[in-house]
Amino acid sequence: MNLPSQPPPPLGAVTRRVENLRLQVSEALRAALISGQLRPGMVYSAPALGEMLGVSATPVREAMFDLVREGLVEVLRNKGFRVTELSDRQLDQFAHVRLLLEVPAMGDVAAASDDPEVAATLESLRERAEQVARAAHDEDMVRFIQLDTDFHTDFLALAGNEELVKIARDLRNRSRLYGLEAVAKAGLLDQTVAEHSQMIDLALAGDRPGLEALVAQHIGHVRTLWAEPAK
Incomplete structure (x- = not known):
């Protein structure tokens, strides 16, 4: 029996x-669900999704049960x-709730x-904003959703209310942006x-009034520009 060339990783590392x-x-x-790549009413198997993501069915099945608990998918x-x-x-x-809170x-x-700490964190968000822009340019909607959510929740976190950040992230996770891919392709x-x-x-x-007006406009895109195109 040949011994492994390197010792196996500790159990904690594997976990x-x-x-x-x-x-x-x-x-x-x-993110695929929010962006509309996984469509409502459609049935997806863990092996098929695993093949799409390049992983085995096991982590997909476990992840899907997380989404079941969030009410985003149901088991058949x-x-x-x-x-x-x-x-x-x-x-x-x-x-509407996002407008009221955010x-x-x-x-x-x-x-x-x-x-100074708030200002420094705001400056650091410029890199995240650039990453969001690159994902949009590449039409990578899954990465776009992930980065966009992180940008906004990190920004909101500077208000110092952790519960509000949790609620805002949950509302984003439960939203659907079915027209987003078409919007990206159209530039x-x-x-x-x-x-x-x-x-x-x-x-x-x-500039509090200016920022509040822009955030309201930005959230409005969710139900206008990014919404399901009329059929």
């Missing part, structure tokens, strides 16, 4: 690796997972921008992506 893979798969599937016995459908009314309500919170960030994401840098500039300038 962390498995957990990280499950988290990565879960985030990728959630011996068939796979079906993406749940949301009404326009539900999606409108998600956007607009004043972002205004609070502008009001706190004279804090119409440039304007909304550019708004990220404008948000940073307005916050650093302490």
Whole structure:
């Protein structure tokens, strides 16, 4: 029997690796669902999704059960997972709640921008904004959703309310942007992506009214520009 050339990794390292893979798969599937790449009413098997992501069916199945608990998909016995459908009314309500919560919170960030730590964090978000822009340019909607969500939640976190950040992330995860891919292909994401840098500039300038107006406009894209195109 040949001995391995290197000792096996500690059990804890293996466990962390498995957990990280499950988290990565879960985030990728959630982003694919939000962006409309996984369509409502369609049934998807774990092996098929695993092949799409380049992983085995096991982490996909575990990740899909995470999405089941979030109400994003449902289990069909011996068939796979079906993406749940949301009404326009539900999606409108998600956007409305985001307006109520995120607009004043972002205004609070502008009001706190004279804090050196807040200002430094805002400047650091420029790199994230550039990453979002590159994902949009590459029409990589899964990565776009992941980076866009991180940008906005990191920005909101500067308001100092962790519960609000959790709610905002949950509302984003439950939303559906079925028209996003078509918008990207048409090159119409440039304007909304550019708004990220404008948000940073307005916050650093302490322009609360300006930032609040821009955030309201930005969230409005979810139910207009990014919504399902009329059939």
